[in-house]
């Protein structure tokens with residue numbers, strides 16, 4: 304589906320609501336508070352329902368990314384479509400101009416939209432590449448140490464390891480999915496924890512460069528190293544070109560679309576880049592798949608408050624799914 308068919312198909316609020324209800328509940332509405340199906344009555348003339356069991360009112364928007372919104376659903380749908388179709392990301396300013404809404408509205412809606420892109424843990428396997436990159440401004444020109452110069456012009460933010468930019472670690476399965484995460488300290492412990500969370504260790508071969516924090520991988524998983532420090536970048540198919548190619552796209556999208564992203568909200572943008580990449584070969588109706596996920600009853604969307612620490616929000620879902628799995632196993 305594209306923007307023009309979407310605007311024709313869902314041109315009234317009623318149609319949008321009916322579509323969301325179909326995706327969320329199927330034929331019969333379910334109480335979002337107590338899960339009851341039998342004692343639900345529709346409130347005449349509104350989009351709301353009443354549950355006679357717990358005596359509460361609800362609509363299909365409760366507990367979803369659309370909760371409490373004043374932005375018309377038609378515009379929400381258009382905004383989601385624009386974000387899903389933007390392979391290299393789209394800024395809130397651009398959304399503001401495209402669908403004629405205010406800047407804060409566009410920013411908040413885009414942020415909520417990214418929330419619904421948060422996936423559960425991907426299990427990567429087979430040939431897996433892992434690498435890290437640093438996101439931030441470009442390296443500043445170094446000036447000679449001269450007290451006459453203002454301090455700011457003597458600040459030099461170097462490239463690569465040892466820089467003050469934000470480290471982002473990525474794991475990609477060749478011809479498969481990607482997982483991205485902001486890791487403040489690139490220690491063996493942190494990197495190993497990320498590997499364990501996202502990769503089926505017994506079914507994978509991990510390729511990294513010769514950064515010392517990856518050395519411990521040898522003890523845990525089948526691990527191949529390509530020695531970048533010696534100027535070797537590919538040998539008999541051992542390389543980290545897939546992940547580096549992705550980082551190049553990611554940085555281009557940040558530079559081209561967003562210009563600058565704060566450290567606080569970077570995880571959300573990573574989630575978006577990850578979602579778009581993981582669905583790059585998806586042939587069906589991605590809009591529908593996305594919306595189906597967006598209207599699910601999920602705590603992390605319920606507690607969505609971008610003013611709080613973004614990193615926690617982005618990774619909470621992952622942990623919750625794991626906890627649920629562990630409980631089932633008991």
Ligand SMILES: [Zn+2]
Nearest residue numbers: 334337354357
């Ligand atoms: Zn109820």
